[in-house]
Amino acid sequence: MSHPANRARTWRVALATSILVSGLAVAPVAAQDASPAAPRPDCGTEPVELLAYFETGFPIAQALADEFTRQFPNVTWNVREDQFSNLIAQTPRLLTSDNPPDLIRLPTMVTLVQDGLLLDLEPYVTAFGWDQWPESLLIPHRVAEGGRPRGEGDLYAGGLNYSTTGVFYNKEQAAGIGMTEPPATLEEFEGLLAAAKEAGLQPIMQWNAAASGGGLAFPLQNLMASLGPVTPINEWIYQKEGATIDTPSNVAAAQHLQRWIQAGYFPEDVNAIEYTDSNARFAGGEGVFTFNGDWQNAQYDADAPGAIGFFLFPPAEVGGGHAAMSSPLTYGIAATAPHADCAAFFLDWVATDPNARQINVDIGGSSPGGPSDLPLPTVAEGSITNETLAASQVVAAENGLMDFIANATGDIFTGPGGWTPELQNLVGGQQTPEGLLQAVQASYLDDLAQ
Amino acid sequence: MTTPRALRRRAARGQRWAGWLFVLPALVAYSVFVIVPLAMTVHYSTLRWNGIGESTFVGIDNYVRTLTDPTLLGIIANAFKLIVFFCGVPVILGLLVASLIRRIATGMLGTAARTILFLPQVIPLVAAGIMWTWLLSKNGFVNQVLSAIGLGGLTRTWLADFGLALPAVGVIGAWVLLGLCTILLLTGMSKIDQALYESARIDGASPWQEFRSITVPALRYEIGVCITVTVVASLAAFDIVYISTLGGPGTTTTVPGLEIFRLAFLGRQVGLASALAVVLVLLVLVTVLPIQRLTREDTAR
Numbered sequence: 061m062s063h064p065a066n067r068a069r070t071w072r073v074a075l076a077t078s079i080l081v082s083g084l085a086v087a088p089v090a091a092q093d094a095s096p097a098a099p100r101p102d103c104g105t106e107p108v109e110l111l112a113y114f115e116t117g118f119p120i121a122q123a124l125a126d127e128f129t130r131q132f133p134n135v136t137w138n139v140r141e142d143q144f145s146n147l148i149a150q151t152p153r154l155l156t157s158d159n160p161p162d163l164i165r166l167p168t169m170v171t172l173v174q175d176g177l178l179l180d181l182e183p184y185v186t187a188f189g190w191d192q193w194p195e196s197l198l199i200p201h202r203v204a205e206g207g208r209p210r211g212e213g214d215l216y217a218g219g220l221n222y223s224t225t226g227v228f229y230n231k232e233q234a235a236g237i238g239m240t241e242p243p244a245t246l247e248e249f250e251g252l253l254a255a256a257k258e259a260g261l262q263p264i265m266q267w268n269a270a271a272s273g274g275g276l277a278f279p280l281q282n283l284m285a286s287l288g289p290v291t292p293i294n295e296w297i298y299q300k301e302g303a304t305i306d307t308p309s310n311v312a313a314a315q316h317l318q319r320w321i322q323a324g325y326f327p328e329d330v331n332a333i334e335y336t337d338s339n340a341r342f343a344g345g346e347g348v349f350t351f352n353g354d355w356q357n358a359q360y361d362a363d364a365p366g367a368i369g370f371f372l373f374p375p376a377e378v379g380g381g382h383a384a385m386s387s388p389l390t391y392g393i394a395a396t397a398p399h400a401d402c403a404a405f406f407l408d409w410v411a412t413d414p415n416a417r418q419i420n421v422d423i424g425g426s427s428p429g430g431p432s433d434l435p436l437p438t439v440a441e442g443s444i445t446n447e448t449l450a451a452s453q454v455v456a457a458e459n460g461l462m463d464f465i466a467n468a469t470g471d472i473f474t475g476p477g478g479w480t481p482e483l484q485n486l487v488g489g490q491q492t493p494e495g496l497l498q499a500v501q502a503s504y505l506d507d508l509a510q
Numbered sequence: 511m512t513t514p515r516a517l518r519r520r521a522a523r524g525q526r527w528a529g530w531l532f533v534l535p536a537l538v539a540y541s542v543f544v545i546v547p548l549a550m551t552v553h554y555s556t557l558r559w560n561g562i563g564e565s566t567f568v569g570i571d572n573y574v575r576t577l578t579d580p581t582l583l584g585i586i587a588n589a590f591k592l593i594v595f596f597c598g599v600p601v602i603l604g605l606l607v608a609s610l611i612r613r614i615a616t617g618m619l620g621t622a623a624r625t626i627l628f629l630p631q632v633i634p635l636v637a638a639g640i641m642w643t644w645l646l647s648k649n650g651f652v653n654q655v656l657s658a659i660g661l662g663g664l665t666r667t668w669l670a671d672f673g674l675a676l677p678a679v680g681v682i683g684a685w686v687l688l689g690l691c692t693i694l695l696l697t698g699m700s701k702i703d704q705a706l707y708e709s710a711r712i713d714g715a716s717p718w719q720e721f722r723s724i725t726v727p728a729l730r731y732e733i734g735v736c737i738t739v740t741v742v743a744s745l746a747a748f749d750i751v752y753i754s755t756l757g758g759p760g761t762t763t764t765v766p767g768l769e770i771f772r773l774a775f776l777g778r779q780v781g782l783a784s785a786l787a788v789v790l791v792l793l794v795l796v797t798v799l800p801i802q803r804l805t806r807e808d809t810a811r
Contacts, residue, residue: 270758332670
């Protein structure tokens with residue numbers, strides 16, 4: 061964590077910057093002294109048009125924006141949408157343009173902070189009382205001075221919600237192979253996989269086509285956190301000095317995954333299956349299990365109502381504690397955004413307004429974050445969201461939250477030596493578990509050296 | 511008084527300036543859109559730069575990396591493998607198809623054949639890529655046909671097969687470029703003096719001998735154009751690969767064009783991406799210039 065004095069200094073610098081960049085039509089806080097007692101920034105009463113970049117295929121952001129305008133009619137939206145992969149390519153240019161976005165979906169943030177393209181949100185932490193929220197919600201968006209490591213330093217983004225990942229299962233088929241309750245250990249889970257194969261079912265449905273990115277990274281990371289500790293994995297993702305992914309327990313995890321591949325637990329054409337196909341096939345009854353996140357809940361509820369269940373990936377031994385990848389739906393504010401205060405107010409509103417929290421759970425399927433004393437919104441009975449929300453509480457309580465190994469560097473997911481090609485190689489018998497981790501670690505160090 | 515000679519000289523000088531004036535717009539456009547970007551790429555290739563922040567001069571480091579990194583060399587090799595499909599197949603098949611059309615398909619049939627063959631050239635490459643992705647998928651048309659004729663054992667997910675993904679991408683390229691080559695060669699054939707064929711036939715030449723001794727030599731220039739266009743298409747391939755495989759499985763179908771895009775915009779290694787781009791330009795020139803020279807000498811003769 062950064063030193064408090066440092067924080068205070070950044071506070072003032074950032075505030076000064078925010079006054080400079082937001083010009084004359086600024087919310088009240090800018091004119092005030094930099095003390096925590098200053099009035100909360102908001103969107104004022106004058107007409108404001110927020111320029112926002114959302115991610116295509118995730119309707120949650122637009123739904124929240126609509127509700128925000130309903131409550132604050134002076135705020136209108138100029139929304140542009142793009143695919144995640146296009147956003148990765150375009151974000152730096154959008155942030156440096158003459159017309160910078162007030163709010164933008166961030167695929168990665170380290171290099172953007174390095175280049176000073178994102179607004180330091182530290183002043184808002186105290187202004188809105190975000191320091192009263194669970195710190196685990198803020199950690200993913202903290203970046204140290206100079207951009208490295210992540211997980212500490214000032215705050216540079218906010219989450220619209222906080223996803224939970226794990227294993228979704230086809231209730232009928234799981235019951236058919238004797239699963240009466242979620243497996244308590246990895247061994248039990250592997251027993252179920254074998255039973256499914258024995259019964260002529262497709263044990264796991266997953267995507268691993270290059271177009272969608274390697275979905276086998278999900279079971280691999282679950283195996284890593286089941287067979288080893290979570291902290292080193294997070295340190296690697298956050299680019300802590302000296303971190304490595306090539307550890308003995310991770311090699312063991314990759315070996316498990318290789319055995320699953322060789323045993324035919326994944327579809328034969330998994331390297332050609334794209335994300336949407338995988339979900340459609342799973343909801344259509346092909347696959348007893350699939351590794352995915354709660355952002356898919358609404359679709360599962362619609363495609364196969366009541367037929368799909370969820371459990372957290374089991375630990376290696378009973379009582380070992382659960383772990384899950386969980387990452388915020390990250391949105392940042394351009395360093396030169398004209399309506400930074402209003403955008404920050406929106407981020408606060410999303411986490412605290414009852415309607416916004418309800419929309420988040422109904423459409424996003426994920427936990428809305430915010431202060432821990434706020435009640436969780438109610439969910440329609442029979443929705444899978446009940447199970448994922450309960451699971452998210454378990455993981456948080458057991459300190460098992462991880463970011464995604466795909467997010468370690470901008471290039472680590474798709475580049476040569478990255479997760480996607482190397483996992484495809486593992487599927488095709490072109491790579492060994494040891495070689496997989498060595499290749500990814502080499503590629504990671506190469507990225508950091510840039 | 512001005513002498514007529516001085517007048518003439520001034521007029522000549524004026525003409526020279528007028529000439530430059532006419533060339534000027536094209537020259538400016540060429541400089542702005544070709545020379546300057548090329549020079550900037552060469553400049554970037556000597557830097558370590560993420561595209562936004564500070565850059566450091568690293569000399570030829572990026573080139574050394576491009577020419578020694580086994581992964582990058584493998585990616586460059588993939589482009590040369592594609593030449594077999596993007597260039598070899600369309601040119602050879604194009605020659606055969608063009609002579610067939612010329613020989614047997616005249617009138618309506620010939621027009622229909624030409625139109626159908628040229629159609630892939632009109633379809634955007636992205637659309638062609640998507641269509642072929644469906645055809646080559648696990649339950650796609652290709653596998654359905656194979657199963658229907660009792661060759662079910664051969665079915666596979668073509669674009670995700672480590673051994674066959676690159677050839678499968680090659681087939682898509684060959685399909686697109688075959689029409690272009692056929693039309694070019696057909697046009698060339700229409701210029702060949704028919705008397706040559708008649709006298710050959712009188713001398714008792716077989717169709718194969720006619721093809722080898724008359725058609726192919728007469729078409730050297732057109733063949734040269736075909737080879738040039740298709741070699742450039744294979745070395746600079748991007749669209750088809752991006753749509754059909756995105757370089758997978760593993761890196762078996764990753765080509766330089768794709769890697770340049772990925773390095774520059776996803777990896778934000780603008781220097782290395784630029785170095786790879788410069789190397790690609792040089793490779794295209796080194797491969798294509800000899801072909802140009804060969805065909806030009808032949809036409810001169």
